[in-house]
Structure formats: C-alpha cells, structure tokens
Amino acid sequence: MRYFYFPGCTLETKAVGFNRSAKDAAGALGVELVTLPEWNCCGATFPLSTDNVLDLAGPARNLVSTAEAGGDTLAVACATCFNVLRRTNHFLRNNPETLEKLNAFLERPQPYAGQVEVRHLLDIFVHDIGLEAIRQCAVPGLRGLRAAAYYGCMLLRPAAEIALDDPERPDIMDQLLAALGAEVVDYPHRGECCGAYLTVKSPEASMPMSYRILSAAERAGAHVLATACPLCQFNLDWLQARLRQQYASYRPLPVLYFTQLMGLAFGLDTSGYGFEQHYVDPRPVLTQAGVLGEVKAP
Amino acid sequence: MRVTISVEQVRSEWVRRIEEVSGQDVMACYHCGKCSAGCPAAEVMDLLPNQIIRLVQLGQVERALESQTIWYCAACQTCYARCPKGVDLPRLMEALRELAMQKRGDHLEIARLDVQALAEFPQQAFIAGFRKYTA
Numbered sequence: 001m002r003y004f005y006f007p008g009c010t011l012e013t014k015a016v017g018f019n020r021s022a023k024d025a026a027g028a029l030g031v032e033l034v035t036l037p038e039w040n041c042c043g044a045t046f047p048l049s050t051d052n053v054l055d056l057a058g059p060a061r062n063l064v065s066t067a068e069a070g071g072d073t074l075a076v077a078c079a080t081c082f083n084v085l086r087r088t089n090h091f092l093r094n095n096p097e098t099l100e101k102l103n104a105f106l107e108r109p110q111p112y113a114g115q116v117e118v119r120h121l122l123d124i125f126v127h128d129i130g131l132e133a134i135r136q137c138a139v140p141g142l143r144g145l146r147a148a149a150y151y152g153c154m155l156l157r158p159a160a161e162i163a164l165d166d167p168e169r170p171d172i173m174d175q176l177l178a179a180l181g182a183e184v185v186d187y188p189h190r191g192e193c194c195g196a197y198l199t200v201k202s203p204e205a206s207m208p209m210s211y212r213i214l215s216a217a218e219r220a221g222a223h224v225l226a227t228a229c230p231l232c233q234f235n236l237d238w239l240q241a242r243l244r245q246q247y248a249s250y251r252p253l254p255v256l257y258f259t260q261l262m263g264l265a266f267g268l269d270t271s272g273y274g275f276e277q278h279y280v281d282p283r284p285v286l287t288q289a290g291v292l293g294e295v296k297a298p
Numbered sequence: 299m300r301v302t303i304s305v306e307q308v309r310s311e312w313v314r315r316i317e318e319v320s321g322q323d324v325m326a327c328y329h330c331g332k333c334s335a336g337c338p339a340a341e342v343m344d345l346l347p348n349q350i351i352r353l354v355q356l357g358q359v360e361r362a363l364e365s366q367t368i369w370y371c372a373a374c375q376t377c378y379a380r381c382p383k384g385v386d387l388p389r390l391m392e393a394l395r396e397l398a399m400q401k402r403g404d405h406l407e408i409a410r411l412d413v414q415a416l417a418e419f420p421q422q423a424f425i426a427g428f429r430k431y432t433a
C-alpha cells in the first residue's frame with residue numbers, strides 16, 4: 001500500500017523520532033509513505049472565525065498538492081496536522097463558495113473539488129492493515145509493558161468532522177497497543193486537553209491539565225503514556241520537571257509516540273527514535289519491562 | 299456590584315459582531331453548565347465558560363473581554379462536543395479574543411517570552427500560540 005504522507009513542521013525538526021518511527025513502523029507493515037512534494041505548514045490550529053478564508057489557504061494547498069500528484073489519500077502522523085487538514089477538507093467540501101474563492105486564490109491548473117481523504121496513521125494501520133496483521137508483525141512484542149493510550153483533543157474533536165473514534169470513549173489506540181502485546185491500562189481523562197498552546201504563555205494553566213492526565217495514568221499502573229501529538233508529548237513530558245516541584249504525589253511517567261512503541265514491538269532498530277531527547281528518559285522503564293535491550297551507561 | 303443592563307447593550311454592535319465572527323447565536327445557550335463542568339481549564343479561569351456567554355447575552359461585552367478566561371481557553375472542543383444546544387463555544391472564545399486584540403493589541407509580547415524555554419518548544423506550539431495571542 002502506498003500513500004502520500006504529510007510530515008509537518010514539528011516532525012521534521014523537534015519530533016524527528018516520531019517521523020522516523022512512523023515511517024519505520026509503516027514500512028514494517030508494508031505501507032509505503034511517500035512524502036508529499038511541496039508540503040507546507042498546516043497552520044497548527046484550525047481557524048475558528050467565520051472570516052477565515054485566507055487562513056484556510058495554507059492547509060488547503062496541501063490537499064490541492066495531493067490531488068495534483070494523483071493521490072486520493074493524505075496520510076498524517078501528527079494529530080494536530082491531521083486535525084487541521086481534516087477540518088479544512090470538511091469545511092471546503094461543505095462550503096462550495098469558499099472552495100471556489102480558494103481555488104481562484106491558489107491559481108493551480110486543476111481546481112480542487114474535495115476529493116482527497118485526510119487520514120491518520122492510526123486509522124490506516126488499524127483499518128487498512130488490520131489488527132491481525134499487526135499482531136503477527138509484533139515480534140518480539142511489548143509483553144511486560146503496561147501502556148496508557150492518550151488521545152487528547154485533536155484525534156477526537158469535533159467528532160462530526162474528525163470521525164476517527166468515539167470522542168468520549170475512544171479505543172483505537174488501545175486496540176493497536178494491545179495488538180502489539182502491551183498490557184493496556186484503563187484510566188480516565190484520556191481524551192482531555194493537555195494544555196496545548198497555553199504553555200507558550202501560561203504554563204501555570206497547562207500544569208494542572210497535564211497533571212490530571214499523567215497522574216490518572218500513573219495511578220492506573222501505566223509504565224508509559226502513548227500519544228500521537230508532538231505538542232501533547234512536549235507538554236506531558238517537559239512539564240514534569242515543574243510538576244515534580246508542585247505536587248507531592250508526583251511520579252515520573254515517560255511519554256512516547258505510539259509509533260516508537262510499534263518500532264520496539266516489531267524489533268526494529270530504534271537508535272534514531274530520539275529516546276535520549278525525551279525529558280523523562282523512557283529507556284530505564286522500557287528496559288525494565290523487557291522491551292528494550294540493555295541501556296549502555298553514558 | 300451594580301450592573302445596568304439595557305436593550306441598547308443587549309443589541310449592541312459588539313454583540314452583533316461577536317455573533318457574526320463566531321457564527322453563533324448566543325441566545326441559544328440555556329445555561330445548563332455542561333460546558334463549564336467539563337472544561338479542563340476551568341480551574342484557572344476567573345469566569346466559567348458559560349458565564350462568559352451570559353455576559354455576552356446581557357450585552358456586557360467589556361466585562362467578557364476583561365476576563366482571563368478567553369486566554370485560558372485551549373480550544374479543546376470538549377464543551378462543543380457536549381453542549382446539548384450545539385453552541386460552538388470555542389468559536390465564541392475565538393471571536394472574543396479577536397475583538398479583545400482589535401481593541402487592546404496583542405496578548406503576547408514575543409520579546410518577553412523566556413528565551414531558554416523557547417528553544418525547547420516544538421514548532422507547532424509557537425505557531426498555534428502566536429495565532430491565538432497575536433492579531
């Protein structure tokens with residue numbers, strides 16, 4: 001299977017471990033991800049005001065490029081890019097006037113008609129490849145590791161536009177992690193916001209938000225938290241140094257991308273996955289659980 | 299505290315603009331409080347999300363714009379997902395932020411951000427933050 005792939009700004013810079021592991025995991029499952037030629041930033045938030053036509057031009061250009069390159073699907077790993085591109089597509093399909101304006105603005109040879117489908121890798125892995133094939137590929141697997149699937153906002157809402165999973169009781173990532181052999185822990189707040197961009201100006205606001213999620217997963221017995229969003233990964237990981245000082249009940253919890261866990265489960269070379277760049281080093285926990293080879297002393 | 303509510307305020311140009319930019323009918327909200335009950339940022343807000351709507355319903359736009367709540371809304375869409383009246387509160391918050399910045403300028407002074415922390419942030423955090431906090 002071959003799909004056009006949208007990496008996005010963060011996966012090409014700060015979250016290279018996500019990018020690397022996403023491509024690796026896809027490759028192991030027979031999915032070829034072809035980086036979209038001439039992709040550009042999605043804008044990082046879906047513009048919410050009604051006079052947003054120009055703000056839609058950026059994300060829309062990626063959809064047009066996919067169609068022009070002959071693709072019918074744009075595969076996305078980053079949950080935020082996925083959300084923005086998918087909402088943009090949904091909006092254009094339902095607002096022909098805006099679509100016409102944007103087509104005129106973008107001045108491309110073929111006007112875009114909404115024909116591209118924006119899909120998240122979780123969707124492609126679970127629905128196109130299937131859990132059975134993933135299970136078969138999961139050697140050595142993640143046996144011994146207790147993982148909490150964290151969804152956050154971008155994979156879930158607004159449900160009518162995103163349509164990936166139940167926004168109140170999502171389980172697509174749980175299914176994937178279970179197929180990898182992990183013991184999946186049940187915990188509340190899995191679809192709650194980590195604080196997102198609030199951290200840029202007000203970490204005091206995102207701290208209790210991230211803490212609620214981390215502490216619930218930790219209390220449920222998780223060894224690691226799995227995410228699909230580089231901003232969630234950052235907040236939930238970077239803020240832990242502050243949470244340590246703020247909350248007496250704080251316990252560290254490594255935060256990994258679900259694709260990093262796939263790479264580990266499939267027995268791939270994880271040396272480019274950037275584990276050493278995480279603020280809470282996941283390697284000791286992964287080693288202890290028996291899913292990562294001995295970590296060499298630095 | 300004494301609050302004067304008038305027909306002029308309730309039907310003011312500001313309320314009309316907020317409704318236009320957000321695409322929402324603020325009178326649709328009947329204050330069940332479900333949005334506020336589930337808002338993950340409620341504990342740091344000075345006014346609850348439905349109280350912001352109430353202020354706009356009553357034409358008290360200035361007071362809504364003075365609240366820190368509009369800046370603590372993370373556009374997480376939880377309230378919109380749960381509202382029994384289908385009120386798109388994140389869009390309303392966005393309209394209020396835009397209006398506040400038109401009146402008072404940017405909410406974020408980039409020069410005052412912590413340079414060391416900035417070097418660590420993922421790109422999407424800045425792009426999103428700058429889009430929400432600067433006009």
Ligand code: SF4
Binds near residue numbers: 331348380
């Ligand atoms: S959930 Fe909807 S109707 Fe209920 S208070 Fe909030 S905005 Fe109003």
Ligand code: SF4
Binds near residue numbers: 388391
């Ligand atoms: S979108 Fe804003 S107001 Fe609504 S639940 Fe999320 S943070 Fe609260």
